[in-house]
Amino acid sequence: MAEPIRVLLADDEPMYLGAIRLLVDADPGVEVVAAAGTGREACELAARHRPHVAVLDVRMPDLDGIDATRRITALPDAPKVLVLTTFDLDGVVYETLRAGASGFLLKDVPPHRLLDAIRTVAAGEALLAPTVTRRLIADFLRSPAPPRVRRPLDRVTPREREVLRLITRGLSNTEIEQALHLSRHTVKTHIGHLMAKLAARDRAQLVIAGYEAGLADT
Template identity: 80%
Template sequence: MPPEPIRVLLADDEPEYRATVRTLLEVTAGIEVVAEAGTGRAACDLAARHRLDVAVLDVRMPDLDGIAATRRITVLPEAPRVLVLTTFDLDAAVYETLRAGASGFLLKDVPPPRLVDGIRTVAAGEALLAPAVTRRLIADFLRAPTRSLDGVTAREREVLTLITRGLSNAEIEEALHLSRHTVKTHIGHLRAKLSTRDRAQLVIAGYEAGLADDRPAP
C-alpha cells in the first residue's frame, strides 16, 4: 500500500494566495490539503477538528495572529507541526512563532518546490531553519542570553551547541564520536530538560542560551 499522504491545513488571509498554494499541493504526490482558513481563529478551530500532519500558517492574520495560533495548535492532542509563512525573514513575529512551537518558516515567495520540500521536512519532524537566516533573525530580536541550562550535562551542552549550528544527527555523531543511539538519547534528554517539543525548539533554546558561537570541548 502507498504511504499515507501528508495532511495539510492551509491558513492565509489572502484567498488568491491560498488558491495558488492549494493548486500546487493538489497536484503534488503524497500531500493532501484537508482544510483551509482565512483567519487565525478559524485555523485553530479546523486544527482541532481534523487529523493533520502540518499546519501552514501565515504569520500575520486577522483576529488571531500566527503567534497565538501556533501556541494554540501546538498544544492540541496529536498536534500537527507548524510551518510559518512570512513576507520578511527578519521579522519579530517569526521569532515569536518559533518560540511558540513552530517547526520552521519560509518566505511566501519561495519557489513552489521549496514549499513542497518544506512541508515534507517538518512533517518528518525536522526543523526548517536555515542557520544563517536564523542567526540573523535571533541576533536582531535577542539582545542577551535568556535561557538557563541548569541540569544539562557537559555532553548534552555539546550536542545542543551542534544542533544550534544546524548539524544533523549524523554530523553530530561524527563530530563527537558518538553512536546514533547515544546522540538520540542525548537529544531526548535535552527535549525533556528544556521542555522543547522538537528540533526547531531545541535550536531556539540553543540560541537563547548563547550557544551559537560555543566551541565543543575536544
C-alpha cells in the same frame, strides 16, 4: 501506500490560498483537509480536522499567525506548524519559533520548496537554515534584555550542553561532529537525549531552549 500528509492551509489572501491549495493537492502524497482565511478559523479547523501539518501565514486578521501557532501547538496530538511570510524578519522568526512552529518559509519560494518543507516538518524535523539561526543569534545578543533560563539545564550532561550550545549557534550535525570529534551516531544520540530532557519536539525548539538558557552568547 502510506497515508497522505494531511495539511491545513491558512492565508487571508484568497488568490494565494487558492494557488497553494492547487499546488499541494496536485501532490499524491499530500492532502489539503481544510483551508482558513483567519487565524481564529485556522485554530478551529485544526481542532476539527486534526491535520499533520498546518501551513499558516504570519499576518492574518482576527488572530495572527504567531498567536494561532501558539494555540494550535497546544492542541492534543498537535500538528506541526510551518509559517509563511513575505518578510524575512528576525523578530518574526524568533517569536514564531517560541510559539511552537517547526518551520519558517518565505512566500516566494519555488513550489517544490513548499512541498519539501511540508514533508520536512511532517517528519518531525525543523526547517530553519543555519544562516537564519545565526542572524537570530546576532539580533538576540543586541537586545537590551535577552530572556534567560526558562527550562533548567540541570539534567543536561556537560557534553549534551556543548552539543546544545553548537545547535543554538546554528551548526549542522556534520559541523557538530567535526567540532567535537564525535561520530554521527553519537551526535544524534545526544540530540535525542536533549529533546527528551528539554521537552523539545524538534531542532527548532532546541534552538529556543539554548537561547533562553543563555547559550547563544557563550
